[in-house]
Amino acid sequence: MAFTVKNNIRWVGKQDWELREFHGSEYSTHRGSSYNSYLVKEEKIALIDTVWAPYAEEFVANLAKEIDLGAIDYIIANHGEIDHSGALPALMARIPDTPIYCTANGAKSLRGHYHQDWNFRIVKTGDSLDLGNGKQLVFVEMPMLHWPDSMATYLTGDAVLFSNDAFGQHYASSQMFNDLCDPVELQEECIKYYANILTPFSPLVTQKIHEVLALNLPIDMIATSHGIIWRDKPTQIVEQYLKWADNYQENQITLVYDTMWNGTRMMAEAIAEGIRKADRDVVIKLFNLSNTDKNDVLTHVFRSKAILVGSPTVNNVMLPHVAALLEEMTGLRFKNKAAAAFGTHGWSGGAVERITKRLDDAGFRVLNPGITAEWRPTDDALAQGVSFGEAFIEQLGKTGQNTAGDLATCADSGKMRCQTCSWTYDPQQGEATQGVAAGTAWQDVAETFLCPVCFMGKSDFVPA
Numbered sequence: 001m002a003f004t005v006k007n008n009i010r011w012v013g014k015q016d017w018e019l020r021e022f023h024g025s026e027y028s029t030h031r032g033s034s035y036n037s038y039l040v041k042e043e044k045i046a047l048i049d050t051v052w053a054p055y056a057e058e059f060v061a062n063l064a065k066e067i068d069l070g071a072i073d074y075i076i077a078n079h080g081e082i083d084h085s086g087a088l089p090a091l092m093a094r095i096p097d098t099p100i101y102c103t104a105n106g107a108k109s110l111r112g113h114y115h116q117d118w119n120f121r122i123v124k125t126g127d128s129l130d131l132g133n134g135k136q137l138v139f140v141e142m143p144m145l146h147w148p149d150s151m152a153t154y155l156t157g158d159a160v161l162f163s164n165d166a167f168g169q170h171y172a173s174s175q176m177f178n179d180l181c182d183p184v185e186l187q188e189e190c191i192k193y194y195a196n197i198l199t200p201f202s203p204l205v206t207q208k209i210h211e212v213l214a215l216n217l218p219i220d221m222i223a224t225s226h227g228i229i230w231r232d233k234p235t236q237i238v239e240q241y242l243k244w245a246d247n248y249q250e251n252q253i254t255l256v257y258d259t260m261w262n263g264t265r266m267m268a269e270a271i272a273e274g275i276r277k278a279d280r281d282v283v284i285k286l287f288n289l290s291n292t293d294k295n296d297v298l299t300h301v302f303r304s305k306a307i308l309v310g311s312p313t314v315n316n317v318m319l320p321h322v323a324a325l326l327e328e329m330t331g332l333r334f335k336n337k338a339a340a341a342f343g344t345h346g347w348s349g350g351a352v353e354r355i356t357k358r359l360d361d362a363g364f365r366v367l368n369p370g371i372t373a374e375w376r377p378t379d380d381a382l383a384q385g386v387s388f389g390e391a392f393i394e395q396l397g398k399t400g401q402n403t404a405g406d407l408a409t410c411a412d413s414g415k416m417r418c419q420t421c422s423w424t425y426d427p428q429q430g431e432a433t434q435g436v437a438a439g440t441a442w443q444d445v446a447e448t449f450l451c452p453v454c455f456m457g458k459s460d461f462v463p464a
């Protein structure tokens with residue numbers, strides 16, 4: 001279903017209505033997805049991104065109906081991940097000498113995937129490519145949003161930003177423009193995408209958006225590589241990203257748990273009752289991890305100001321669904337969220353202590369040592385659960401929020417280690433490539449500072 005996006009820009013991608021799992025089985029796609037590829041037909045012809053490998057032959061066949069493949073002058077690979085580059089082998093088999101414009105890391109990832117030495121042309125931020133008719137493609141590197149190779153491409157004249165993964169959603173839609181599709185579905189898919197994919201890179205999101213906004217480029221459309229194209233007030237999603245990247249939370253508390261014989265569920269409900277007694281305004285959500293989609297739960301964690309995580313003790317440890325969620329939350333590096341653990345046990349405990357430790361490791365502000373009930377909770381144990389919920393609200397009110405400022409103060413003048421790659425900032429040496437002079441204390445380093453190895457932001461650093 002090729003269609004015109006604007007003037008000489010044609011969408012030539014693939015709607016994947018059947019997709020229910022993405023990144024292997026890592027990300028649920030209840031509403032399918034799309035792999036958006038764009039053909040820009042000016043005096044010169046450029047193809048921006050392709051589609052996932054299973055649709056490679058279909059993609060190339062459809063593309064050949066749009067254009068003589070030999071007439072394509074340039075291929076732009078904004079990102080090497082195979083959902084966008086997967087049709088390159090099939091396409092390059094037909095037009096092997098066509099230049100592929102990508103970042104240096106893009107060439108690395110494409111070589112890594114396909115082991116082909118195609119005609120790569122390396123671009124950096126600000127480089128441009130003339131398409132004729134007064135239009136140019138301008139490249140903007142977007143390292144770690146969400147791969148080191150990521151970039152966006154801006155088409156002057158039409159003022160369209162081809163943003164690749166950024167601002168996208170896993171959402172198959174016949175409408176394909178934000179003003180035509182269901183706004184509730186769109187919002188749900190956007191926040192899920194941000195929460196599950198982009199959360200760890202929030203400091204970079206903020207920095208990169210401000211960098212792009214400072215260029216004062218007119219933006220008439222944002223053409224993503226997944227889901228719909230933003231043409232009605234396109235910068236609304238940019239503003240939304242700035243909010244999500246800024247320690248986002250809503251007035252919500254989420255309880256997630258697994259349960260064997262319902263004891264932990266009973267404790268979850270008792271704690272929720274206590275929370276409700278203490279705060280009638282807060283939204284409370286309960287999820288049994290064994291029967292709820294993990295990515296939906298993580299989206300609710302992202303929206304919450306606090307979470308409670310529960311498990312019965314089995315062989316001195318927690319149930320595996322709970323352990324898996326804690327591992328995933330550690331990687332997502334949620335900020336500015338409080339937490340506590342709860343559970344049940346028979347002849348020996350262990351789960352609550354382990355959950356508490358893992359919540360702390362994952363960067364949550366743990367408010368107390370948690371609560372566990374023996375065997376099937378008695379009425380007394382459930383009453384204690386209610387009291388625990390009430391006390392949790394009181395503790396939450398007292399603790400305030402972690403801020404970047406607090407973290408900077410904690411770190412003060414010592415060495416600081418990047419949690420992602422372990423590169424260490426040494427104030428004695430500074431960081432010359434970003435103009436940070438030797439002798440600069442961490443608290444005086446600009447908030448826009450990035451780890452020179454993995455590009456994570458300042459808030460990702462901890463005392464070394």
Ligand code: FEO
Binds near residue numbers: 081082083225226
């Ligand atoms: Fe849609 Fe990072 O690939």
